[in-house]
Amino acid sequence: MELGKKIKQLRLNKGITQETLANALGVSYQAVSRWENETTMPDISLLPQISVYFGVSIDELFEFTEDSRYKRIENMLNEKQSLADAEFESSKEFLEKQINKDSDNVNAIKLLAWLYFHRSKSSNLRAVEYAKRALQLGDTSKSMNNILRDAYGSPHTDWNYRNRHELVEFYYEHLKTHPNDLRAYRYLIPALIADGRTDEARKCINTIRKQEREELVFVFDAMILRREGKENELSLLLNAMIEKFNDSWYTWAIVADFEADDCNYEKAIACYEKSFSLQPKPRYTDSLIAIAHIYEIEHRYEDAISTYNEIIELLKTDWSVTFGATVNMYQQKIDELSNKK
Numbered sequence: 001m002e003l004g005k006k007i008k009q010l011r012l013n014k015g016i017t018q019e020t021l022a023n024a025l026g027v028s029y030q031a032v033s034r035w036e037n038e039t040t041m042p043d044i045s046l047l048p049q050i051s052v053y054f055g056v057s058i059d060e061l062f063e064f065t066e067d068s069r070y071k072r073i074e075n076m077l078n079e080k081q082s083l084a085d086a087e088f089e090s091s092k093e094f095l096e097k098q099i100n101k102d103s104d105n106v107n108a109i110k111l112l113a114w115l116y117f118h119r120s121k122s123s124n125l126r127a128v129e130y131a132k133r134a135l136q137l138g139d140t141s142k143s144m145n146n147i148l149r150d151a152y153g154s155p156h157t158d159w160n161y162r163n164r165h166e167l168v169e170f171y172y173e174h175l176k177t178h179p180n181d182l183r184a185y186r187y188l189i190p191a192l193i194a195d196g197r198t199d200e201a202r203k204c205i206n207t208i209r210k211q212e213r214e215e216l217v218f219v220f221d222a223m224i225l226r227r228e229g230k231e232n233e234l235s236l237l238l239n240a241m242i243e244k245f246n247d248s249w250y251t252w253a254i255v256a257d258f259e260a261d262d263c264n265y266e267k268a269i270a271c272y273e274k275s276f277s278l279q280p281k282p283r284y285t286d287s288l289i290a291i292a293h294i295y296e297i298e299h300r301y302e303d304a305i306s307t308y309n310e311i312i313e314l315l316k317t318d319w320s321v322t323f324g325a326t327v328n329m330y331q332q333k334i335d336e337l338s339n340k341k
Contacts, residue, residue: 010054027046132148272288311330
């Protein structure tokens with residue numbers, strides 16, 4: 001349906017004349033008539049006023065196919081760091097309607113999960129902002145420190161808060177009905193290792209050892225050795241991994257992660273750089289992000305800024321991404337570090 005026909009439908013539903021609508025919008029009734037006859041279109045500056053008058057979102061003034069609505073929501077989630085309330089509610093309403101029509105509509109369910117997660121991430125950023133301000137203004141209360149910790153995802157001191165038994169239980173149940181879902185094991189095994197349940201993790205690894213790629217199995221084995229404090233065995237395993245997969249960017253990234261965990265930052269940077277140099281295009285940003293984080297930890301702000309600029313350039317050259325939430329996030333980091341510098 002074209003915009004003019006939509007306006008006519010809304011006007012008739014409201015039971016008003018063209019003159020009444022024209023007076024409300026400050027235009028002539030002839031203008032409204034031309035819109036409805038699709039001779040002309042309303043000026044774009046009038047769209048917010050029209051949407052408010054009829055009590056609909058601007059999106060609802062335009063008709064989209066279901067496929068285009070799905071794609072639009074996906075693009076919005078990819079490109080925007082935060083959504084306006086109207087954008088969130090409109091997307092939620094559409095997706096919930098799709099699920100009500102078909103409770104197994106996996107596309108709608110997936111996007112609804114993403115939509116809520118996107119909202120939680122943007123809300124966390126605001127929580128961090130205000131909690132920091134409260135703390136800096138002298139409110140040293142437990143609640144503000146808790147908000148800052150939880151919004152950053154920092155570990156709890158209390159085991160009952162930091163253990164992952166619910167996530168683990170979900171994957172165990174999931175794998176009963178989806179035993180060949182290798183990706184589920186990739187999330188279950190690190191959760192088990194983080195909780196110290198290394199015997200269970202080994203059983204899971206042995207289940208998938210022949211199906212999963214060898215490098216990733218190396219990683220899981222190394223994580224178990226680190227969790228169990230077997231540093232000599234871990235060192236031997238990592239050396240064996242480098243020897244066998246010396247030309248793999250993924251191997252060097254994993255070794256870099258272990259070096260960073262040990263605060264061996266110069267070694268970590270060298271390994272991340274090696275990993276990045278081995279990647280085929282389009283290259284991932286992970287190694288550069290890790291390097292930037294190390295520079296921030298060491299207060300080498302000029303180097304961090306340079307690396308974030310390199311990331312922005314990489315997004316442009318390798319992924320054709322020149323705007324949107326991701327670019328804005330790194331530009332914001334550059335601005336923050338410039339102020340620190």
